[in-house]
Amino acid sequence: MKYYPLSSYLKDKFGEKVYKITLDAGFTCPNRDGTISDIGCIFCDDGGSFSQAHPRHLSISEQIDIGIKSQHARFGANKFMAYFQAFSNTYKPTEELKKIYTEALKNPQIVGISIGTRPDCVDDEKLDLIASFTPKYETWIEYGLQTIHDKSLIWMNRGHNYEVFEKAYFETKKRGIKVCTHIILGLPTETKEDMLKTIEKIAELKVDGVKFHALCVMPNTPLEKMYNSGNIKLLSEDAYVDIICEAVKILPQNTIIHRLCGNGYSKTMLAPLWLNNKWETLNKINAKLA
Numbered sequence: 001m002k003y004y005p006l007s008s009y010l011k012d013k014f015g016e017k018v019y020k021i022t023l024d025a026g027f028t029c030p031n032r033d034g035t036i037s038d039i040g041c042i043f044c045d046d047g048g049s050f051s052q053a054h055p056r057h058l059s060i061s062e063q064i065d066i067g068i069k070s071q072h073a074r075f076g077a078n079k080f081m082a083y084f085q086a087f088s089n090t091y092k093p094t095e096e097l098k099k100i101y102t103e104a105l106k107n108p109q110i111v112g113i114s115i116g117t118r119p120d121c122v123d124d125e126k127l128d129l130i131a132s133f134t135p136k137y138e139t140w141i142e143y144g145l146q147t148i149h150d151k152s153l154i155w156m157n158r159g160h161n162y163e164v165f166e167k168a169y170f171e172t173k174k175r176g177i178k179v180c181t182h183i184i185l186g187l188p189t190e191t192k193e194d195m196l197k198t199i200e201k202i203a204e205l206k207v208d209g210v211k212f213h214a215l216c217v218m219p220n221t222p223l224e225k226m227y228n229s230g231n232i233k234l235l236s237e238d239a240y241v242d243i244i245c246e247a248v249k250i251l252p253q254n255t256i257i258h259r260l261c262g263n264g265y266s267k268t269m270l271a272p273l274w275l276n277n278k279w280e281t282l283n284k285i286n287a288k289l290a
């Protein structure tokens with residue numbers, strides 16, 4: 001059983017490996033600034049679920065230059081995607097967004113753009129702006145869907161329901177922008193069957209890409225308090241591997257897998273500790289799929 005990783009997709013398209021440069025453009029999030037709530041999703045830490053960015057006091061051009069230099073030195077990389085990851089990267093007026101995205105795209109080594117955001121933070125004007133990049137650049141929006149089950153979205157204080165995602169999804173797709181959905185496995189409100197229903201739904205929608213995460217506990221989050229009080233149980237590594245393998249079987253073979261297992265949390269993450277050995281988990285997934 002094979003899957004189609006993002007690295008292979010980009011290599012097929014551009015003839016060489018393409019690396020993502022993670023960016024922090026100083027965005028915030030309506031679920032943290034008081035517009036929807038001031039708590040955020042219960043798992044979200046101070047960095048807006050973001051652990052790999054350059055400091056936000058640097059300009060986008062500076063962050064791009066640093067990212068290109070370091071990835072060229074490490075991997076001999078020549079082509080890159082600008083990845084707006086921290087917080088909700090469409091949560092500014094369209095004119096400001098245009099300046100931010102354009103600054104990233106002006107570097108000739110940038111061949112694509114990926115924008116992480118919430119499905120309730122886009123509108124026609126913003127999507128039209130992002131769609132204007134598609135003729136020249138590999139263009140993705142990464143929506144934090146997490147689950148199709150509204151009971152779980154309420155539990156995690158997501159601040160929107162599934163219907164909002166579906167509306168944003170169709171508006172995005174009809175403009176030719178590729179969509180990656182982020183999915184969290186191991187929500188304590190869900191059984192394995194619930195999780196697989198989410199996968200069946202995104203398979204039916206034919207999303208272009210998926211990024212999987214296991215629910216993990218970061219410091220100074222509401223989830224940390226719940227975890228410390230013994231109220232929630234996290235997935236074991238074996239259970240995660242089992243569900244991921246089922247998920248890969250359900251998804252169409254051309255679904256681009258952006259990530260099978262979260263990483264980058266090891267310094268501060270509190271649980272589950274097996275996530276610190278991402279490569280071990282990936283090996284187990286690949287062995288089971290084989």
Ligand code: SF4
Binds near residue numbers: 031039
């Ligand atoms: S939408 Fe993203 S940035 Fe906003 S609170 Fe949730 S995880 Fe954090």
